[in-house]
Amino acid sequence: MTQYSAARRDSDHPAAWNAIGRTHIFAQPFFALHLSARWHMLGFAIALRDWRETAGQLLRLALVPLGSLTGRLPVGNTGRARISAFRPMPVLPDLAKMISPHDKSVSR
Template sequence: MSARQAFEAEWQQARTAWRTGDLNLAFHHLERSHILGQRHTWLHVRSHLGMGWVGWLRSDAGELLGQAMRVLAALLFSSIWVPAGNTGGANVNPFKPMSIPPDLADILRAEEFRRATQRNR
C-alpha cells in the first residue's frame, strides 16, 4: 500500500468517526493521516483542514487557530522540511519530530524505497 492509499484509508476512517460523533477517534485518524501525508503538500493541508474541522465541531478555538497556522505552514514548507512523525495537532510543537507508529513507518519506508528506485532508473 502506498502512503497516498494509506492516507486515504485513514481519512475515510476519520470521516466515518466524525459522522458518528466520535471526535476523539476522528482526530486520531487525522493524526495518522498527517504522518502519512506531510511530505505531500495537498495531503498535508487536507490533514490540517480535517483537524480544524474537528476543532470546529468541538468548539475548540485553540485547535482552530493552531490548524489555521499549520495550513499556511503546510502550504509553504511541505516540500522543504517536515518533522518526521509529528502528529500535527495544535497540542504539539509543530517543529518536534516524533516516533512513527510501526505500521506507518513500514509504509513510509516502502514509499521512500520506491522513490529512490525510481530516481535511480
C-alpha cells in the first residue's frame, strides 16, 4: 500500500494501478484485506472519474463476500474492471514467494 500511496500522491496513475493490483493479488485470500484493496480501487477509480472502472469495482466489491465464502477467487487476478473478475492470472514470481508456500493454487 505504501507504493500505491506514493504513486497516487505523485499522480503516477499507471504505477498506482500496478501497486494496488499487486496488493489485490496478495490480499485475495484474506477477506478484510481483499475488501480493503477493493475499496481503495473503487476510491481511485472515482478520483480519476473513470466511470467504467468505478462500475466494475462496485460489482467486484459486491462479489468479495461470495468469492470468499465459496473459495472461488481467481488466483493472480489484478482486479481491474477491464479483466474478467473470474479469470485467473499468473502470479508474479516475487509475489508468489510472499504467498504461503502451502497454497497449492499459486503456480511458481
